[in-house]
Amino acid sequence: MDETELLALFERLGVVSKGHFVLTSGRHSDEYWEKFRLLEWPRVTERLCAEIVARYALEEIEAVAGPTTGGALLAQEVARQLGTRCLVVEPATGGGRELRRGFSLRQGERVLVVDDVLTTGLSLHETLQALLVYEPTVVGIAVLLDRSGGAAAKELPVPCQALLTVTARTYEPGACPLCAQGLPLTKPGSRGLRAPGGRSS
Ligand SMILES: O=P(O)(O)OC[C@H]1O[C@H](OP(=O)(O)OP(=O)(O)O)[C@H](O)[C@@H]1O
Numbered sequence: 001m002d003e004t005e006l007l008a009l010f011e012r013l014g015v016v017s018k019g020h021f022v023l024t025s026g027r028h029s030d031e032y033w034e035k036f037r038l039l040e041w042p043r044v045t046e047r048l049c050a051e052i053v054a055r056y057a058l059e060e061i062e063a064v065a066g067p068t069t070g071g072a073l074l075a076q077e078v079a080r081q082l083g084t085r086c087l088v089v090e091p092a093t094g095g096g097r098e099l100r101r102g103f104s105l106r107q108g109e110r111v112l113v114v115d116d117v118l119t120t121g122l123s124l125h126e127t128l129q130a131l132l133v134y135e136p137t138v139v140g141i142a143v144l145l146d147r148s149g150g151a152a153a154k155e156l157p158v159p160c161q162a163l164l165t166v167t168a169r170t171y172e173p174g175a176c177p178l179c180a181q182g183l184p185l186t187k188p189g190s191r192g193l194r195a196p197g198g199r200s201s
């Protein structure tokens with residue numbers, strides 16, 4: 001699938017919304033790409049993951065890791081297609097991310113990191129930090145959508161490939177023109193939501 005076909009698929013499934021959103025990074029944006037409009041269709045997820053698998057087929061990947069929520073679902077499907085293990089990278093209690101539930105990596109194990117959307121790269125930096133404790137070989141990062149126009153991908157310490165790259169505006173909360181217009185703010189992602197028992201993810 002080329003970028004034109006992907007964009008058409010994203011549009012057909014209603015992935016893109018316009019409005020006033022606070023993103024995981026805390027930045028504001030006038031658009032939000034809801035990956036769950038794709039992920040709610042397992043056959044679509046399978047097809048998109050096949051595009052990722054094709055790019056890493058010769059890399060002898062031994063494990064696939066993805067951050068919660070969407071990244072972990074993609075990692076599961078990529079790992080299924082590659083026939084490898086899948087690791088879920090979760091929010092750590094004190095901030096950042098970590099492997100929980102007995103997940104670990106061997107030193108030098110060849111791991112592919114998968115996520116859904118790349119905006120600032122914060123989630124992927126945290127994911128890499130959580131993995132690098134185990135000294136694996138991180139072969140690459142694959143994302144469905146890079147909405148930074150390639151800028152955030154360049155800042156990552158591991159080569160990152162996106163199936164689709166777009167440039168979507170984001171604003172510092174203190175300098176957001178949508179706030180200035182008084183538009184109601186929506187927080188769609190899971191970061192910062194309070195979990196039962198009072199823990200914040
Ligand atoms: O590049 P960044 O600025 O870090 O933003 C992108 C990340 O934010 C979202 O995840 P979120 O933590 O909201 O979790 P979710 O998958 O539950 O929405 C998204 O799925 C990416 O993982």
Ligand SMILES: O=C(O)c1cc(=O)[nH]c(=O)[nH]1
Nearest residue numbers: 023024032033117119189
């Ligand atoms: O930066 C984010 O948090 C983000 C932006 C976006 O468009 N979609 C998404 O799932 N997360």
